[in-house]
Amino acid sequence: MNESELIIGIQNGDADSFSRIFDRYKARAVKTAYLITGNQATAEDVAQEAFVKCYLEIRGLKDPERFKTWFYRLLVRTAWRHSKLENRNIPxxxxxxxxxxxxxxxxxxxxxxxxxxxxxxxxxxxxxxxxxxxxxxxxxxxxxxxxxxxxxxxxxxxxxxxxxxxxxxxxxxxxxxxxxxxxxxxxxxxxxxx
Missing domain, CATH: 1.10.10.10 (Winged helix-like DNA-binding domain superfamily/Winged helix DNA-binding domain)
Structure with a gap:
C-alpha cells in the first residue's frame, strides 16, 4: 500500500494505516525534533505531540500526496514551540x-x-x-x-x-x-x- 492510500485510510478511520505511517515516520520525527530542540526526552514528546495532532487534524489534509510536508510542518512548529520554552543546545x-x-x-x-x-x-x-x-x-x-x-x-x-x-x-x-x-x-x- 503506498503512502497516499495509507493517508486516505487514516482519513477514513483505519487504525492500521495510522500505525503503519507512525512506524514509517517515527524515527525521522524524533531525529528532526532532536536536532531542533537538543533534548532526547523533549524530542520524543514533540514527536508524540505531532503524531497526536496529525491523527486529529489529518481529515483536513486535502491532498494525501502532500502528507510528508504537512506532517513536517506540524512537527517543526511543535519543536520550535518546545525549543523556545526550554532553550537548550544539542550535545x-x-x-x-x-x-x-x-x-x-x-x-x-x-x-x-x-x-x-x-x-x-x-x-x-x-x-x-x-x-x-x-x-x-x-x-x-x-x-x-x-x-x-x-x-x-x-x-x-x-x-x-x-x-x-x-x-x-x-x-x-x-x-x-x-x-x-x-x-x-x-x-x-x-x-x-x-
Missing part, C-alpha cells in the same frame, strides 16, 4: 554526521572530524532559528528546498536564500577562527554550488 557528541558511514578511517581522522563537527555545530547554533532550521532540515533531515519551503511556510527562494546566507556565515565564522574546513565542507554539502 554535539550525539549529533549524527552526514557522510559515508561504511568508510574506514584512522583514529586521527575520526578525532579531527569530531573536532570539526563540534566546531561547525557550535557555529550552526549561532544562526537565527529560521536559518538553523533550514540547515538542519536540508543537511540532516534530507528534505528538498521545496519541501522545506512547505514545512516552514515560505517560498522556496527564501529557503535557498537562508541556506546560502547560512553557508556564507558559517564559512566566514570558521575562517575567522582560522579553521581550514574545505574537506569537511565538501563532505557536508557546504560547497557553493549545492
Amino acid at each position: 554535539v557528541s550525539d549529533l549524527p554526521e552526514k557522510g559515508d558511514w561504511n568508510r574506514e578511517i584512522s583514529s586521527e581522522q575520526m578525532y579531527l572530524q569530531q573536532e570539526m563537527s563540534e566546531l561547525l555545530y557550535r557555529q550552526i547554533q549561532r544562526l537565527d532559528e529560521k536559518k538553523r532550521t533550514a540547515v538542519m532540515l536540508y543537511y540532516y533531515g534530507e528534505l528538498s528546498t521545496k519541501e522545506i519551503a512547505e514545512v516552514m511556510g515560505c517560498l522556496e527562494g527564501t529557503v535557498k536564500s537562508r541556506l546560502y546566507f547560512a553557508r556564507k556565515i558559517l564559512k566566514n565564522n570558521l575562517e575567522r577562527l582560522n579553521v581550514k574546513g574545505e574537506e569537511y565542507y565538501g563532505k557536508a554539502g557546504y560547497e557553493s554550488g549545492h
Whole structure:
C-alpha cells in the first residue's frame, strides 16, 4: 500500500494505516525534533505531540500526496514551540554526521572530524532559528528546498536564500577562527554550488 492510500485510510478511520505511517515516520520525527530542540526526552514528546495532532487534524489534509510536508510542518512548529520554552543546545557528541558511514578511517581522522563537527555545530547554533532550521532540515533531515519551503511556510527562494546566507556565515565564522574546513565542507554539502 503506498503512502497516499495509507493517508486516505487514516482519513477514513483505519487504525492500521495510522500505525503503519507512525512506524514509517517515527524515527525521522524524533531525529528532526532532536536536532531542533537538543533534548532526547523533549524530542520524543514533540514527536508524540505531532503524531497526536496529525491523527486529529489529518481529515483536513486535502491532498494525501502532500502528507510528508504537512506532517513536517506540524512537527517543526511543535519543536520550535518546545525549543523556545526550554532553550537548550544539542550535545554535539550525539549529533549524527552526514557522510559515508561504511568508510574506514584512522583514529586521527575520526578525532579531527569530531573536532570539526563540534566546531561547525557550535557555529550552526549561532544562526537565527529560521536559518538553523533550514540547515538542519536540508543537511540532516534530507528534505528538498521545496519541501522545506512547505514545512516552514515560505517560498522556496527564501529557503535557498537562508541556506546560502547560512553557508556564507558559517564559512566566514570558521575562517575567522582560522579553521581550514574545505574537506569537511565538501563532505557536508557546504560547497557553493549545492
